[in-house]
Amino acid sequence: MINYDSLIAKKCREMKPSGIRKFFDLANAREGIISLGVGEPDFQTPWSVRQAAITSLERGRTKYTANKGLADLRKAISGNIQKRIGVEYEPESQIIVTVGGSEGIDIAIRSLVDPGDEVLIVEPCFVCYSPIVSLSGGVPVPIPTRAEDKFKLTPEALKEKISSRTKLLVLPFPNNPTGGIMTRSDLEKIAEVLEGTDILVLSDEIYSSLTYGEKHVSITQIGNMAERTILVDGFSKAYSMTGWRMGYIAAPEPLTSQMLKIHQYAIMCSPTVSQYAAVEALRSCDEDIVKMREEYDQRRRWLVHALNRIGLDCFEPEGAFYAFPSIKRTGLSSERFCEELLDRYSVAVVPGNAFGETGEGHIRISYAYSINHIMTAVERMEKFVKEKTG
Amino acid sequence: MQMDKLLKILKTNARLSVEDLAALAGLSPEETAAKIEGYEKSGVIKGYMAVTAEDFSDTDSVTAFIEVKVTPQAENGFDQIAKTIMSFEEVDSVTLMAGSFDLAVTLSGTNYKEVALFVARRLSTLPGVLSTSTHFVLKRYKESGFVIDGEVADERGLVSP
Secondary structure (H helix, E strand, O other): OOOHHHHOOHHHHOOOOOHHHHHHHHHHOOOOOEEOEOOOOOOOOOHHHHHHHHHHHHOOOOOOOOOOOOHHHHHHHHHHHHHHHOOOOOOOOOEEEEEHHHHHHHHHHHHHOOOOOEEEEEEOOOOOHHHHHHHOOOEEEEEEOOHHHOOOOOHHHHHHHOOOOEEEEEEOOOOOOOOOOOOHHHHHHHHHHHOOOOOEEEEEOOOOOOEOOOOOOOHHHOOOHHHHEEEEEEOOOOOOOHHHOEEEEEOOHHHHHHHHHHHHHHOOOOOHHHHHHHHHHHHHOHHHHHHHHHHHHHHHHHHHHHHHHHOOOOOOOOEOOEEOOEOHHHOOOHHHHHHHHHHHHOEEOEEHHHHOHHHOOEEEEEOOOOHHHHHHHHHHHHHHHHHHHO | OOOOHHHHHHHHOOOOOHHHHHHHHOOOHHHHHHHHHHHHHHOOOOOOOOOOOOOHHHOOOEEEEEEEEEOOEOOOEOHHHHHHHHOOOOEEEEEEOOOOOOEEEEEEEOOHHHHHHHHHHHHOOOOOEEEEEEEEOOOOOEEOOEEOOOOOOOOOOOEOO
16 A cells, blocks of 8 residues: 555645635535635626637637747737736736736746745735745745734834845735725835835735725836736636636746746646637726626625624725625634534635634625625524624 | 616615615615605606516416517607507507617517407507517516526535635
């Protein structure tokens, strides 16, 4: 018998499975669940995008593309970034088309982190940063954010965690799971701290098209920050294209040229059909984004209002499609809350600590669902909260 | 011009409480109530009804869709004839169309014969009506944004990061 455990690389063996995975298994084992647990849009990918993919298949465009992606797509991405945030990236040398934003995060971290390097990670956050840093031999250093600060990164919290070994700051805004955003003035304060250091920034802006009220501001727009920033964005959330696996990286050439090597060897190129679809998304789907955003915004307003009404204090999220209410009043831990809610009322939400220890005492509720669906789930949650706080 | 947010929400669900409507539309409950009252009084909102998914085979009702070609009149174009047609109780809707016919008329009757007789005796004999073409509804799949037949499954997993 082979002892597989002894053969698995230590870094992989020690990697903890995502807390979400555990909850996924729990929820999946049951019938009739009403879920508010997913991290992907509920809308269909716009029809013109699907049509473009069909056309590309009909024309037999099924070969590899250039490693960094179709020239037309990189040009369109460059134009789109310029249009949205006014920052210029050279399509030929400063943009790489990646397999979702996830691959962008992976190659950014792997190209930068040497063993012992510290990576500051703003928490609560998406689940992948810390494991990838560890896999590279780096040291993840969480920076907690708080509901009182609207889950923003403050310059004080940042300064406190910077050391001589700090290599990179992961800045994930608009934020999954909190819905927090960083305004221009918030970012200016962060830029001030970073100015004059050698710390680079990985700005994960995958939810950039989903902000409510304030228009999204990227840290690349502030001062000289673009020269130290790897911008990650993509098509999954903006165009409801999660399954197409289309993302991109925009960064200074000395960084992209290094990341491109990992991308070349590990991936070759992003899926060709998806790349043709993405060109169409950028060409014709601005209005679809507006429509989806309006719909999310309605649900957001209702949900935040309802959560506060039923006794789950919720700060007003201004981005992404999540609410992150506090459950402290129930006296339960995040996991216990979610397990009992699932058990008793068949509603699935995600425990806040799945997104970092700082998330303890909160739950993530996704509003990427129809309003009727959300209303039914919240009605059940209300009964549960009443029992617990009664 | 964009349709008013509140009106748009009411068109998908008119039975929500004023509080819910207000939260969805980003208005205060008072503003919301006042706006709805305004719509009702001014006639922007004509009424409220349920979208039902009755089984056609179970009910004594047939619905027909009739393409009507007419001669427009010098003074009032299509209005006069449209008003005459909509005055029949059996008629559910009358719409002026661009394309190969002029008026789209939907109507319901208890059986095919009743509808056929209505078209033959009352509709096609109206002065100005040049021709009619009657189509019977067999099955509704989607109406007013609601899926009537067949479920739309959520193919996403229950929980994902």
